[in-house]
Amino acid sequence: xxxxxxxxxxxxxxxxxxxxxxxxxxxxxxxxxxxxxxxxxxxxxxxxxxxxxxxxxxxxxxxxxxxxxxxxxxxxxxxxxxxxxxxxxxxxxxxxxxxxxxxxxxxxxxxxxxxxxxxxxxxxxxxxxxxxxxxxxxxxxxxxxxxxxxxxxxxxxxxxxxxxxxxxxxxxxxxxxxxxxxxxxxxxxxxxxxxxxxxxxxxxxxxxxxxxxxxxxxxxxxxxxxxxxxxxxxxxxxxxxxxxxxxxxxxxxxxxxxxxxxxxxxxxxxxxxxxxxxxxxxxxxxxxxxxxxxxxxxxxxxxxxxxxxxxxxxxxxxxxxxxxxxxxxxxxxxxxxxxxxxxxxxxxxxxxxxxxxxxxxxxxxxxxxxxxxxxxxxxxxxxxxxxxxxxxxxxxxxxxxxxxxxxxxxxxxxxxxxxxxxxxxxxxxxxxxxxxxxxxxxxxxxxxxxxxxxxxxxxxxxxxxxxxxxxxxxxxxxxxxxxxxxxxxxxxxxxxxxxxxxxxxxxxxxxxxxxxxxxxxxxxxxxx
Numbered sequence: 001x002x003x004x005x006x007x008x009x010x011x012x013x014x015x016x017x018x019x020x021x022x023x024x025x026x027x028x029x030x031x032x033x034x035x036x037x038x039x040x041x042x043x044x045x046x047x048x049x050x051x052x053x054x055x056x057x058x059x060x061x062x063x064x065x066x067x068x069x070x071x072x073x074x075x076x077x078x079x080x081x082x083x084x085x086x087x088x089x090x091x092x093x094x095x096x097x098x099x100x101x102x103x104x105x106x107x108x109x110x111x112x113x114x115x116x117x118x119x120x121x122x123x124x125x126x127x128x129x130x131x132x133x134x135x136x137x138x139x140x141x142x143x144x145x146x147x148x149x150x151x152x153x154x155x156x157x158x159x160x161x162x163x164x165x166x167x168x169x170x171x172x173x174x175x176x177x178x179x180x181x182x183x184x185x186x187x188x189x190x191x192x193x194x195x196x197x198x199x200x201x202x203x204x205x206x207x208x209x210x211x212x213x214x215x216x217x218x219x220x221x222x223x224x225x226x227x228x229x230x231x232x233x234x235x236x237x238x239x240x241x242x243x244x245x246x247x248x249x250x251x252x253x254x255x256x257x258x259x260x261x262x263x264x265x266x267x268x269x270x271x272x273x274x275x276x277x278x279x280x281x282x283x284x285x286x287x288x289x290x291x292x293x294x295x296x297x298x299x300x301x302x303x304x305x306x307x308x309x310x311x312x313x314x315x316x317x318x319x320x321x322x323x324x325x326x327x328x329x330x331x332x333x334x335x336x337x338x339x340x341x342x343x344x345x346x347x348x349x350x351x352x353x354x355x356x357x358x359x360x361x362x363x364x365x366x367x368x369x370x371x372x373x374x375x376x377x378x379x380x381x382x383x384x385x386x387x388x389x390x391x392x393x394x395x396x397x398x399x400x401x402x403x404x405x406x407x408x409x410x411x412x413x414x415x416x417x418x419x420x421x422x423x424x425x426x427x428x429x430x431x432x433x434x435x436x437x438x439x440x441x442x443x444x445x446x447x448x449x450x451x452x453x454x455x456x457x458x459x460x461x462x463x464x465x466x467x468x469x470x471x472x473x474x475x476x477x478x479x480x481x482x483x484x485x486x487x488x489x490x491x492x493x494x495x496x497x498x499x500x501x502x503x504x505x506x507x508x509x510x511x512x513x514x515x516x517x518x519x520x521x522x523x524x525x526x527x528x
Contacts, residue, residue, distance in 0.1 A: 001234045004276045009050040011058050015066045022231050022272075025072035027220045028055060031189070033076075038178075038188045038205060041220070042195045042212040044261075044341025046273035046291055048221045049191040050087065053144045056189060057085045060142045081142045081186050082135045084110055089147035096166035099151055100124060103174055107131055129177045132184040140186035143178070148201070149192035156328065157296035164328050168201055176204045194339045195323065213323065213345075215264040222261055222269025228254070235279040242282060257284055260362035261341070265348035274365060289369035294342060298377050300333055308333045309427065310374050311434045313343060314367070316359040323357075334359065342370060368439070375435040378428070379416050394440040400464050402501065406515050409433065413511040429505050429512075430456060430470055455487040465491050467520075468501045475514045478502030488520055 005019035014021055031039065043049055058066050062080040067073045086106060093099035104124045111118045111127075116134045118127050135141050148171070155164035178188060190202075195212065202208050211217045223231075229251075240250040258274045277287040301310060308316065318334050337343045337359070344362040348355055361367035376386055389412060396405040413432070437459060459466040467488050471478040479502030482488065488498050498520040506513030 004280050006273075006276045006280060009054060011051060011054040012063065012066055014051070020231060021070075022223055022227050023070050024052070024055070024220065025059075025067065025070045027217060028052075028059065029072050029076060030216065031220075032056075032059070032187060036209045037182075037185065038190075038208045040190045040202070040208050040210045040212070041217070042192055042210075042339055043221050044339070045193055046271070046288055047341070048272050050146050052221060053085060053146045053189065053191065056142070057083050057144055060187070079139070081139045082114065083142045083144065084131075084135070085144045085146070086110075087146040089150035091151070093151035093154065093167060096163065096170055099167055100170045103170070125173050125177055128174060129181060132177070132181045136184035141184055142186050143188045145188075145190040147192060148190050149194045152328070153194060156331075159296075159299075161328060168328060171201045172203070175202060178202075179205045179207070195335070213263050215266065218262065218264040218267040219269055221272070223272055223275055224267070224269055225255075225259070228270055228275070232275070232279060239279065239282050253284065254278065257364045260346075261344045262362075263345060265345040265357065271363075271365070286365050286369040288341075289365060289373075292340075294340070294370065294373060295377070297333070297336060297340065297342065298374060300331060300336065310378075310431055313337065313370075314360045316343060318357050318359060320355055320357070342366060371435055371439050375432075375439060378432055378435065379412065390436065390439050393436060397437075397440055397459070397461060400461055402466060402499065402517055406501075406503070406512060409436070410512045412436075416510075433457070433468075433470070455482065455485070458491070460496075463496065465494065465496050465498045466501050467491070467498060468503065470503045470505060472505050472507055473513075475502040475504035475516045478504060479516045479518060492520075 002018055002020040005014050005021070008014045008017075008019055011021075013019075041049070059072070059076075060079075060081045060083055062078050064073070064078060091099065091102040091106060093102065104127065107124065107127050108118060108120075111131050111134070114135055116131065118130055122130065132141055132143075151167045152164045152171075155161070155167060178185070188208075190208070195210070211220075229236075236247055236250060236254075240247040243250065245253075254270075254275070258278065259270045260268055261271060262268045271288050273291070274287040278284065298310075301308060316334055316337075322332055322334050323338070334343075338345075342361070343359040345357050346360045347358045349358065350356075361370065372383070372386070375381070376383065379386070381389065389408075393405060393408050396402075396408060413429070416432075434457065437457070455467060456470050457468040459468060465488075467482055469478040469482050469487070471481070479500055482500045482502065488500065491498055500518045500520055501515065502518075503515045504513045505511070
């Protein structure tokens with residue numbers, strides 16, 4: 001078995017040192033022969049963007065030996081081009097001025113590597129223009145920009161929007177010469193995590209082709225089902241034997257944990273970082289999620305005034321316009337969740353020529369990790385304590401002991417610091433209850449639709465269905481609403497006992513004030 005390339009982002013090192021390479025050169029061939037000159041691609045962190053650009057750099061540098069045995073080797077006309085390959089995440093951006101200076105130094109470093117003399121008195125923009133002119137005297141230049149948005153994201157996540165804007169302005173000036181330098185350029189490829197700043201930075205480059213949602217390049221990064229079986233079968237069989245399960249069963253587990261990412265709703269891929277770590281360690285863990293924390297997103301969700309809540313993230317419905325919200329000043333939460341990889345496109349439906357994108361968590365790793373993170377953020381519970389709380393509550397669900405479960409909820413709410421209770425308290429209570437039920441692995445569906453309205457939650461155990469309604473104030477009012485709206489009707493076909501659970505929250509005590517549980521009769525009385 002070949003070595004697994006965890007953290008290896010340089011194509012030459014990967015091939016020379018005999019690491020496993022999942023051949024993506026057919027996709028790369030489609031890129032460089034597609035007749036498009038300017039490309040932009042957005043993908044989440046740890047998805048192989050840097051390796052892709054490194055591979056492109058070696059390709060146009062005509063390092064043919066690196067591509068022996070790969071799909072592209074005998075199918076391309078090898079023409080050498082000078083390459084500018086810049087990774088903006090590696091530059092210093094402590095302040096906007098330092099970032100501009102770092103860009104200036106990077107341009108001069110590239111010039112020196114090509115024996116080009118630049119006038120040190122020129123402004124950065126002019127230096128970059130002169131560099132392109134000099135490098136393209138014999139063959140046009142291939143320009144590869146990796147992690148273009150990293151300096152902006154850092155400040156956005158820290159809540160320093162004004163600094164992010166200044167960084168954006170530096171980049172806008174720097175990249176503004178690309179369109180005017182068309183005669184110097186053979187091919188341009190720009191990657192990043194986000195799109196929210198694309199328009200403002202590349203506003204002069206109006207012929208930039210965004211392939212983020214293109215079906216033709218939906219599998220450019222990540223591993224497909226076929227690629228997992230083809231390249232990782234030597235790792236799957238020993239792991240299956242060690243765990244004492246059939247290979248097919250292990251593949252099903254891997255798919256549940258790490259597959260599910262899609263940028264067109266049709267083609268789905270595995271997270272490459274998590275897959276490599278899985279076979280390296282032989283253990284199912286939250287590998288990708290732990291490489292970054294979504295604290296910025298959680299804050300944005302709690303602060304924003306829109307319709308997106310942590311309870312409906314897994315059932316988001318958006319239009320194409322959502323993905324075009326790029327302004328730093330006007331962040332679209334759904335777009336950020338999508339770009340950063342916490343949700344993905346599960347399917348696309350079309351009605352009257354209008355597309356609707358159905359977004360949800362990509363897989364078990366992201367969903368479970370996100371719920372755990374949110375639960376700790378909303379309750380200020382440390383991981384070990386939250387695990388003990390959840391284990392005890394799960395026991396109550398397994399025993400169909402709703403009284404005990406609601407008593408445990410009361411104990412939990414009593415331990416949450418006062419300042420955690422957000423302005424719209426009812427929504428806060430709903431959210432915490434939702435987290436807990438989800439984290440326990442219970443079959444819970446929040447905001448379940450019926451023909452008479454939307455109930456707060458349905459909890460289904462092997463033996464019982466619980467119709468749950470929460471109200472600030474009276475549990476009796478909550479129970480009455482269930483009966484008036486007949487929320488239970490759609491579940492009667494299942495033939496299980498149905499328990500109506502009206503739960504009242506006391507805003508003064510910041511806790512469950514009272515609750516009523518009632519076994520559904522054939523014709524329940526609205527007055528109870």
